[in-house]
Amino acid sequence: MRMIKYFLLLALLLPLTATAATEIEISAPGEQRMPLALTTFLPTDGAAVDEIAAEINEVLNADLDLTGLFRFADPASFLSDAERIGLYSTQVDFAQWRLLGADLLVKGTYSLQGDQLVIEARLFDVVNRRLKSGRRYLGRSTDVRRMAHSFADQILKDLTGEIGPFSQRIAYVSKQTGNKELWLMDVDGHAPVRLTDHRSIVLNPDFSPLGKELTFTSYVANNPDLYRKEIYTGQEAKVSSRQGLNVAGRFAPIGREIAVTLTKDGNPEIYLISYSGAIHKRLTNNWAIDIDPSWSPDSGHLVFVSNRLGNPHLFTVNVYTGETRRLTTHGKYNVTPAWSPKGDRIAFARQSGGRFDLYSIKTDGSDERRLTFGPGNQEHPRWSPDGRFLVYSSDADGKKAIYVMRADGTGARRLTEAGDDSSHPAWSGRW
Amino acid sequence: MKIWRTLQYSLMVLALTSLLAACATTPPPSASTADGQGQVAATDVSQQPDVKGVDGSSMSSSGVSDHVAVKGLQRINFDFDQFTLTNAARVVLKQNAAYLQENSGVKVVIEGHCDDRGSDEYNLALGERRAAAAQQYLVSLGVSASRLSLISYGEEKPLVAQSDEQGWAQNRRAEFKAIR
Numbered sequence: 178m179r180m181i182k183y184f185l186l187l188a189l190l191l192p193l194t195a196t197a198a199t200e201i202e203i204s205a206p207g208e209q210r211m212p213l214a215l216t217t218f219l220p221t222d223g224a225a226v227d228e229i230a231a232e233i234n235e236v237l238n239a240d241l242d243l244t245g246l247f248r249f250a251d252p253a254s255f256l257s258d259a260e261r262i263g264l265y266s267t268q269v270d271f272a273q274w275r276l277l278g279a280d281l282l283v284k285g286t287y288s289l290q291g292d293q294l295v296i297e298a299r300l301f302d303v304v305n306r307r308l309k310s311g312r313r314y315l316g317r318s319t320d321v322r323r324m325a326h327s328f329a330d331q332i333l334k335d336l337t338g339e340i341g342p343f344s345q346r347i348a349y350v351s352k353q354t355g356n357k358e359l360w361l362m363d364v365d366g367h368a369p370v371r372l373t374d375h376r377s378i379v380l381n382p383d384f385s386p387l388g389k390e391l392t393f394t395s396y397v398a399n400n401p402d403l404y405r406k407e408i409y410t411g412q413e414a415k416v417s418s419r420q421g422l423n424v425a426g427r428f429a430p431i432g433r434e435i436a437v438t439l440t441k442d443g444n445p446e447i448y449l450i451s452y453s454g455a456i457h458k459r460l461t462n463n464w465a466i467d468i469d470p471s472w473s474p475d476s477g478h479l480v481f482v483s484n485r486l487g488n489p490h491l492f493t494v495n496v497y498t499g500e501t502r503r504l505t506t507h508g509k510y511n512v513t514p515a516w517s518p519k520g521d522r523i524a525f526a527r528q529s530g531g532r533f534d535l536y537s538i539k540t541d542g543s544d545e546r547r548l549t550f551g552p553g554n555q556e557h558p559r560w561s562p563d564g565r566f567l568v569y570s571s572d573a574d575g576k577k578a579i580y581v582m583r584a585d586g587t588g589a590r591r592l593t594e595a596g597d598d599s600s601h602p603a604w605s606g607r608w
Numbered sequence: 609m610k611i612w613r614t615l616q617y618s619l620m621v622l623a624l625t626s627l628l629a630a631c632a633t634t635p636p637p638s639a640s641t642a643d644g645q646g647q648v649a650a651t652d653v654s655q656q657p658d659v660k661g662v663d664g665s666s667m668s669s670s671g672v673s674d675h676v677a678v679k680g681l682q683r684i685n686f687d688f689d690q691f692t693l694t695n696a697a698r699v700v701l702k703q704n705a706a707y708l709q710e711n712s713g714v715k716v717v718i719e720g721h722c723d724d725r726g727s728d729e730y731n732l733a734l735g736e737r738r739a740a741a742a743q744q745y746l747v748s749l750g751v752s753a754s755r756l757s758l759i760s761y762g763e764e765k766p767l768v769a770q771s772d773e774q775g776w777a778q779n780r781r782a783e784f785k786a787i788r
Contacts, residue, residue: 357764422732466737468732468733528725
């Protein structure tokens, strides 16, 4: 009798809390953390393959944890529903999860037939007792991580409206062969693969907005020349090999142009060139060093580094009018700017006291925020395409390695081995 | 039978000589002094650190350049974040200019280098300015500009690995390599 009363009370209260929960917009980490229960995926038929279940769990846990949007329920406290395969909302015992205080529940199954892997993944809204997102993934057994990353992307899309960046790739420069070469890895540092074999010096990669193409600088022909490379075919083409520097190439987000620094006339200036290297426009004309451009997402402006007022500072230039404005006023050495793909902020590195740390600033020069506080040097910040994360290099653990953190500077973690001497990461677009 | 044995011997000799020839065609850049341009010092091609070899090969670097350090051409150093020539640098450049006037056949690539404290890209620009400053001074001393080309390595090729004032000072430099 008493039980029934409680259930009635619950039934009355639930719809209220439910509507409240679904109204909440989660966009920035730290605002609130959604309590989420991440269960271990279960085998639908045949024997359990613990490695598959563990890998799905590990990837989802790491990806979702990096967002800073979730608080994970302790798996040790999970009740019998965690052991049940039922993936329809009518089959889930939501009361159990409610008891643990979880608002969100991730459940799933896998089945391995020969080499064919099928993963069923579900995100449930515990409060509303309904399915929020369901995905079936088909592939090979080696695609486990790919599938789990993809579901993490999907979870972010269903909760925030913006798909996650976890299925993408990070290109970077690493010296682990003894020479600086171009490398590519998953966004969690898995599956690193070397892309170039120049056995020279390869620098500063950037992804094209369309397709899986990179631009970078290489000394392989005894001059710092700009190259393009298709990742799948491996085909390489020289874009600009003018006398002097052809460095820090950045694909325009819209249109087929590359911003690049050339010193062909004896002084570093920023130019817009075509994919085949023809000069479209010269953007700077100053005796000083002008270098290291980064595009605004609408391709209308660039932010770049110039020492025209003495020390290296950040400036913005309107691509159409050439109007140039100083962005940073604090500090004495501000470099490597990266314009957020959301358009609102610019991340950069500042040297102070002999060390680099990362900062971000609004595009009008206001609201400067320090993001890292040592130890070591934090450099080369680049945004994830959704603007949620920054990937960068740090020598906090010894030699330079690639790190990732949230855009507000929290949640930093290392992605590559500390001894690999890796730097200059760039996050790909939709893979 | 005897003919067979001589054939065997000659084959062995042939194999040996071709082996030697193969070695001779790929000398390390520091080993050759045949150009008569004075003693050849070690080039920074050999400064590559140990190789892990991701693809199982123990191959380190192939020859990055055919530019060779020459004894008559001394390197110069710069102050932090500067590309203006110090008095000491001007003295060295005058000696370099004298060497180049004596050895009129020598063409030189001037390498600009930085210490590792700045931003990589900014340092590429700074390194080029250092090389350009040296070039301009040599030209003002009468060396033909057509004999002097530039390349900046920024902070990519430090002379010494040590990360302190002394090491940084050594790494902020311009080097003069003969082109062969």
